Amino acid sequence: MLKGFKDFLLRGNVIDLAVAVVLGTAFVAIVTAFTDGIVNPVLAVFGGSNEMGLGVQLVAGKPATFIAIGPIITAAVNFLLIAAILYFVLILPATMARKRFSKEDEQLSDNELLIEIRDLLAQAQQGTTSSGKHGMLTEPAGSDGEHKH
Missing domain, CATH: 1.20.5 (Single alpha-helices involved in coiled-coils or other helix-helix interfaces)
Structure with missing residues (x-):
């Protein structure tokens, strides 16, 4: 039973998956800093004079009814940036190297x-x-x- 577990852990695709998770986590931190520092201030400009940022207030005078659109846009930008970075930094070079050196x-x-x-x-x-x-x-x-x- 332990031998099977060891074989599972040492299988190539499990190790590749662990590396991808670690690198993905590192990219999340970088992209989050980028969106917090650049994208959110730009989105705040579109919020106009509203102190809560880009969004819609459903009931005037009740902050709990504010629908924030800025964080949704920020999350979408985070996802697209992380996917693009992982593709162009990891997937594409690995595919090219595999084709070239196979x-x-x-x-x-x-x-x-x-x-x-x-x-x-x-x-x-x-x-x-x-x-x-x-x-x-x-x-x-x-x-x-x-x-x-």
Whole structure:
């Protein structure tokens, strides 16, 4: 039972997920600072003279009935910025590196691989029938009834 748990923890995609969570958390802090320092003051300009910022007051004189639109816009900007940063900083470079440094055999489709295997088998078969030999295959010593010592 513990071996299975250890295998689960050391599986590549679990480690990748843990790294993504840590990096995502770090990006959240950066993006939140950006939106608090830049986006929120810009949104406050659109709030006009309302001291509560951008939003709608449902009942005049009751602050509890204020619908704040600014935090919703800020959350959407946070999400888009985090998604863009993760994509352009992590996903895109990793995909490009994988394509660039992967072996040629790994880039073959299933059909291409099957065609290559078929062609290699055909070449081996032609080598067997034309020369009378088994190409790369050799008979074991002593297969003709004699034992060589």
